[in-house]
Amino acid sequence: MLVITCPYCGPRPEIEFAHGGEAHIARPQDPSSLGVEDWTEFLYMRANPKGLHAERWRHLHGCARFFNALRDTTTDQFVATYRTGEPRPDLAAVKA
């Protein structure tokens, strides 16, 4: 079981959390002007990377708040967790 660090509550076991899929997919500002290809991209297409993945989590059985995480999908190791609304961390800057 993974240990996930909620940015609000600290480290907690995986069973307290729900996975929310790929992060930073912004809802269209002007939905009625969006073409069919853009809607397909927004609704269905996913990066599904083998490596670093920015994804949403929700601390369902804790504070119940959404947050984002950077996780390596080849090891399941969490590199960073950060609050919703914050930009994806620049890993080079984090290491420095």
Place this chain on the structure above:
Amino acid sequence: MTRFSAFELFRQGLTGQSGWKPQWRSPEPKAAYDAVIVGGGGHGLGAAYYLASQHGMRNIAVIEKGWLGGGNTGRNTTIIRSNYLFPESAGLYDHSVKLWEGLSRELNYNVMFSQRGVMMLAHTVHDVQVFQRHVHANRAAGVDNEWLTPEEAKAYCPPLNISDNMRYPVLGAALQRRGGTARHDAVAWGYARAADRLGVDILENCEVTGIVRNAQGAVEAVETTRGRIKTPKVGVSAAGHTSVVLGMAGVRLPLESFPLQALVSEPVKPVFPCVVMSNTIHAYISQSDKGELVIGAGTDIYTSYTQRGGLHISQHTLEAICELFPQFRRMRMLRNWGGIVDVTPDRSPIVGKTPVPGLYVNCGWGTGGFKATPGAAHTLAWTIAKDAPHPINAPFTLERFRDGFLIDEAAAAAVAH
């Protein structure tokens, strides 16, 4: 290549069974092929076999980054059934069951297809209504499926606990008698041997590292760890890694890859006559001919490429198994493992063309691709050979997400299936 028969077994017995030859060659890659299949599992090897046997394309290759059948072909729980709700799905999966029925004879290889019946348990009023709807839809589509009372279910599968003091008592079951299991490795090996016999080159330990496109955007070659291979047609059957492979050609897909776990018990004498599935409390169980109980667990909640998952997922399934079959409570589990499954938003596969000319894909089978091996391979081969879909896989396009023609088995089954 030696043809397998009772006589041949006897003849080899005269020399102590020491005269058997390897079942397929290990050739060096040629500089160019008429078509290349990426992925040496049952789906990919099957596609190569049907390309060679039905479409006369024999200058082709299957490239596999590891060993044959080492991915999800060797990691699933071997359940075969076709009782899906929608006519498109029932058509595709039943096409597979019909091919399964003749597969051992066609390949001259015993894939141990055993139609011992697949029983899906209903535990809630909702389950009962949904499964009865499935039964009616299947029968209207010409697919066998029947409704059983709890007593009839227990008569079909005596270990089943139908007492009413369970947390989720069994209220009935849907039974597909033509469903069952097959030997997963044999499917890969049988297709490999039959394809090799028709001249298909099977290249193991050969990983795709790039897909080369020409000025018009069409496929021109694949870059591999064993060199560049020129080809005008590439078919990708890479399961959980499909997003990665198609990403090399700049194609984005509506896929997410999740770990799916399975486990087997210590081997015991025959105790379990059929396949039992419970979507609601999440238990999938059958007994292999070797005697192990083969148990399927659920997917982990997060995307991953690790081929493993959390132990609590397996534990959850075992709790359900012990409740349904109390006689297994003291059994020990031998091994558990994970495979990476590529899941689409509607839980139906994508089999067909891509936006890149000459690039074809067979993916999105999610948690249930093994049962479809022959049908997927057969229709993919047709699509590659003719550059057009077979009527059976025609609804399973990538464009259905854009055009709104989802085949929503996710909603129909309410869980991964």
